Amino acid sequence: MSDARPDRPSSPKILSIAWGRMEIEDLGVGKDFMLHPGGGKAWDWRESGTEHSPGIQPSDVRYLIDRGAETIVLSLGMERRLQIDPATIALLERLHVGYQAAETPEAVALYNRAADTGSVGGLFHSTC
Template identity: 30%
Template sequence: MSQCSPLIKKMSWGSITVETVSEDGTINPNKLVTYRDAKLWPKGSRAWDWNETGTGHFSGIQNADVDELLHHNPNIIILSRGVLCQLKVPQMLIDYISQTNSNVKVIVESSKKAFKLYNQYAIEGERVAALIHTTC
């Protein structure tokens, strides 16, 4: 399988840098974009703005946060809890993903582990998507 999800090139506190994807879906490993938090999916990425959906450390990741990922038909979704695992991932969210697409494997990890797993799956050619929170 060939790579279809852009790789994360580096991540540090408050910053994540990923490969860009052209309008035709071609991944450009030589052109990078940096976000504070990121939504990543097969053939794309963008900033993850918590204000759009009401996501917060205590309320957790919202269903609306994963809707955009599900739209791109991933077979794996990785949800990061932050570097210090302070971001909640409600069981209702996991249930929502399973009910929306029962074929999607959901992985919940700290951001550092999520970064490594995401890249591993992307390199293997899996249709992987992720929500990556780069701080607490």
Template identity: 45%
Template structure:
């Protein structure tokens, strides 16, 4: 059986991919992907397409945006607000995370990436990373 080195098991939890680099408009992850905006979660990552949930800068990140992270067993959530912090987070999203008893951090993108990479080997973590404004 071939082992995917990016799906390293942490007990019974899969490790989230590392963010190898980020610059304006470009996120590179350890699972070999490049995104403008990314969803990262235990065992994988994918493009974060705002059109799927109607996300826009204001009112911001929707509960449906983080639901996939929780469905992939993320216990800690990182939400990035962009490099200039123009992306907001809906109050409903904060309430949703509290109701689901998740630890979460809402940070400027550079700080969000740093926090995510620090915590990803310790906890089942999910993140929404916005690479522009």
């Protein structure tokens, strides 16, 4: 039995993860993804200026929040090299959006467990 709320689409599941490759339910294969209730897209770091340091930018998580994510999973990369900009954490806290950050394989597991609720979003980096 699914925990999905009838008024909200579920978030797409991550079907597989390997170095530099992710497969996402209904979205296909790519390297990095932004996932949210009802869908997602490839995560192009250039759009927000994300780099390993200072890390995930506020606009990256804002994209997910604007699409219905009530909690967010942030992957830190396969070798934990991706940081989270302090301004991003401040935004999440100011908006009272719960988040978890973990090395990518663990982040995938956390996200997939929550995906059926329809309220989870995630940013996933499949390399370093």
